[in-house]
Amino acid sequence: MRVLKAQYEELQQIIATVDQTVEPRSISRILNExxxxxxxxxxxxxxGDGYVLAALNNAMALQEELIQEQAKGRVYRIRESDSHIALTQKQLEKAAVLLSRRQALGLISPEELNSFRASLAWARLMISVLSYVAQGHQATNRGEVLPAKAYYQRAKSALAQSSHPDKRRTTMIRELKEIIANRRVSLSEELMPETDFNPDIQPALGSEEAAS
Known part of the structure; x- marks a missing residue:
């Protein structure tokens, strides 16, 4: 029971992370099963264990919620530090392992597994990329032009080093180049709906470089 309870608690953390960071909600449903x-x-x-009965009731209630359509604003992939980025990415990796086990049991098809893996990999990439972009936005809002560009460059490099086939990757690289060149302020909302750190105004072109 101690082992099962510990595994259940870890699974709850994985489900919460997946539901917040991965676009297809079907992955969360399968993990909650x-x-x-x-x-x-x-x-x-x-x-008669009270913890077990409460856990079962909570899992059943969550399954009902997960059947609903994706709620607007559900996905949020910004993390405040490298350690939080790493922790979230690790939980997404654990989710992929769990899905592989379910596929081995014949509970999901190989095609579904491949699709789910692609979604998890995209979320894993976005955790780092969008967190760096958000850090760049915060530096921009503080008037720190050079640190901001360093964060945007870090995000662009992460995208460039990835081989993920999602077409949004190349679009995002192009838009980040435009941000670094001061031709746009933020990523398109379709690419990054997490807009809470978006700069309000375009930073002055080359202001910091001119001062030096």
Whole structure:
């Protein structure tokens, strides 16, 4: 029971991360099915355990919520530090492992697994890229032109080093080049709906360089 409870708690963290950062909500539903199975196994061991009954009820309620259409603004991929980026990416990797296990059991098809892996990989890439962009925006809002460009360059490099086939990757690289060249302020909202750190105004062209 101790092992199952620990696994359940870890799975809850993975599900929460996936539902916040991955676009297709079907991945969250499949992972939550695993949580339901886990709580049912715990209930067989300890039918009257209050923690287990609450966990099962919560998992069933979450499944009902996950069946609903994707809520606007659900996806949020900005993390405040490199350690938080790494932690989130690790949880997405664990989600991919869990999906592989379910495919091996015949619960999802190889085609579904490949699609889910692509979505998880895109989310993993966006966690770092959009976090760097947000850090660049915050530096821009503080008037720190050179640090801002360094963050934007870091985001562009992460995209350039990736081989992900999503067409948005090349579009994002182009727009980041425009940001670095002071030809635009932020990424298109279709690419980065997390707009809370977007600069309000275009920074003065070359102001910091001119001062030096």
């Amino acid at each position: 695993e949580a339901i199975n886990m709580t049912e196994s715990m209930r067989e061991l300890e039918p």
